Amino acid sequence: MLSSTGKWYVGNLSRDVTEILILQLFTQIGPCKSCKMITEQSSNDPYCFVEFFEHRDAAAALAAMNGRKILGKEVKVNWATTPSSQKKDTSNHFHVFVGDLSPEITTEDIKAAFAPFGKISSSHKNVFVRGT
Structure with a gap:
């Protein structure tokens, strides 16, 4: 199930990117409800989740931000999915x-x-x- 408000996964980020920078860029499109940066040591690149108040602003963010270079890296923007949408492991x-x-x-x-x-x-x- 897709986020009902407009939550994005933003990946392939430079390690120098901060939540503040992401919010500065994404709020140019529309007001953001939240931004959560994930910087795991085991992960090559950090990623974040950006949530908009309005679905239309989130939709506009895809066109504006997907493939855009931020600090030298081309970012990937996709709709974030809720955990309930993840397929259940039926391998056993x-x-x-x-x-x-x-x-x-x-x-x-x-x-x-x-x-x-x-x-x-x-x-x-x-x-x-x-x-x-």
Whole structure:
């Protein structure tokens, strides 16, 4: 989900760029609600998040700032996404389909049969009625 107000990720920044400089540049486009600079030692380049009060100002910032050189580096500007939009890691999820079961088999029977192989997060029994 995109930020509803207008929050930007601004990357590929020079280590000499400060929050004050970013705010000076971005407030020329429109009033900024916040600016948060992230300067991790493990990261090659710092980056920041800039949030505008108005969505239209944030949209104008893309055209004005993406690819612009700030202190000798061409910055990358993209819409910031909220954490809820990040995909859930399903690399350790496994699904098993078991078909042609007798109608008498219950969900609990299925869980009991597969329990020796590991934790079962959920099980579902679907009943399909064949048409005439």
